[in-house]
Amino acid sequence: MTASTTRRTAATKSRIVAVGAIAVAGTMLLTGCGDQTNDGEAKETKAAAAPLADKLPQAIRDKGVIKVGSDIAYAPMEFMDANNQPAGVDIDLGKELGKVLGVEFKFENATFDQLVLGMNSGRHDIVMSSMTDTKERQQGASKDATGGADFVNYFKAGSAILTQKGNPKGIKNLDDLCGLTVAAQRGTANEDLLKTQQKKCGAKKIKEFISDQDSDSITQLQTKRADAVITDFPVALYNELEGGGGKLFEVVGDQIDAAPYGIAVSKKNPELRDAIKAAVQKIIDGGTYGEVLKKWKAESGAIETATVNAGK
Known part of the structure; x- marks a missing residue:
């Protein structure tokens, strides 16, 4: 409602219009308050129905x-x-x-x-x-x-080793990763596992591919830029079952260090x-x-x- 709506004039009609406008505005205000109340009530109802909300x-x-x-x-x-x-x-x-x-x-x-x-x-x-x-x-x-x-x-x-289907490098455990290209995600327990194994490899170093996302590691394996990926067991198993309809990847060895x-x-x-x-x-x-x-x-x-x- 603008100031011109309520501007006083000598005409009675203008006063009637102004009163009507105020009434409409009041109705709108009440309607807005009603919406807020309903929203608040909805939240309270949802919380009340949840057994542990308190x-x-x-x-x-x-x-x-x-x-x-x-x-x-x-x-x-x-x-x-x-x-x-x-x-x-x-x-x-x-x-x-x-x-x-x-x-x-x-x-x-x-x-x-x-x-x-x-x-x-x-x-x-x-x-x-x-x-x-x-x-x-x-x-x-x-x-x-x-x-x-x-x-x-x-x-x-725990962690698991994921390879290309058929395990072309014959990987059975972490020791078999020495001398190969292995991917893992940055900041994860799998990166720690890779670096721990690296120390055990001596002169036969692992070529590490450390990615910001695990999906990047999987892509490196799929495109054969990596020989294996160290990732979490459920992730490795999911990729074995779902990757290319179960035709792209394979989990080798046992689950490692479940935590x-x-x-x-x-x-x-x-x-x-x-x-x-x-x-x-x-x-x-x-x-x-x-x-x-x-x-x-x-x-x-x-x-x-x-x-x-x-x-x-």
Whole structure:
């Protein structure tokens, strides 16, 4: 409503128009307030229907969203689907956790070795990105975990060696990687494993290809620029089953050094950590956890009890 609408004139008709305009504006204002109330009521209704909503910090409940930092290029754990939407084990588990907590888990793409730093600087509320829980990360002693974090353990996986189909180099274990070109993702336990093996190779050095994304490592293997990739076991298995319809890749040897994955939470936010731990246990006990893992053929990583900082 403009100032000219309410400008006084001698004409009675103008006064009637002004009063009508004010009435309309008042109706619009009330309607706007009604929308806000409905939105607030919707959030409260959603939270009330969630069995563990009261365990969350009030600030999170008010927002209705948990911002999740993730490197979304790690199928089947987290990746972008054909519609460029986040998909995978972690995304589906996040949806189930959100249901019992009464909030949305909103995944935000970021570089893996910057995730914990991003969380501790306030960019993310948590990190859920197939991150192995280690003492170094808990304490902030590793470069990819500046500031440290607490980890709610929700899955267990080790590393694996992925080769081209038919294993043309005859690789059976880590020792067989000496003298070959091997890819791994930067800032991961798999890079650490590669560098540890490198020290054992003596003069027969491994030619390392360290990528920012695991998908780049897989591409190097597919194009035969790398002889093998060290990646997480569920990722290796997924690529063996799905890559080119099961015709491109092969997992060789046994799973290596299985360890817990953790959902990283700031050490300054124990209330959020404990709420997420309770939610993980809730979906395990309720069965939706197992359904998600079965959907993605990741049952080998299932756990029975949610823990905190179980990594070594």
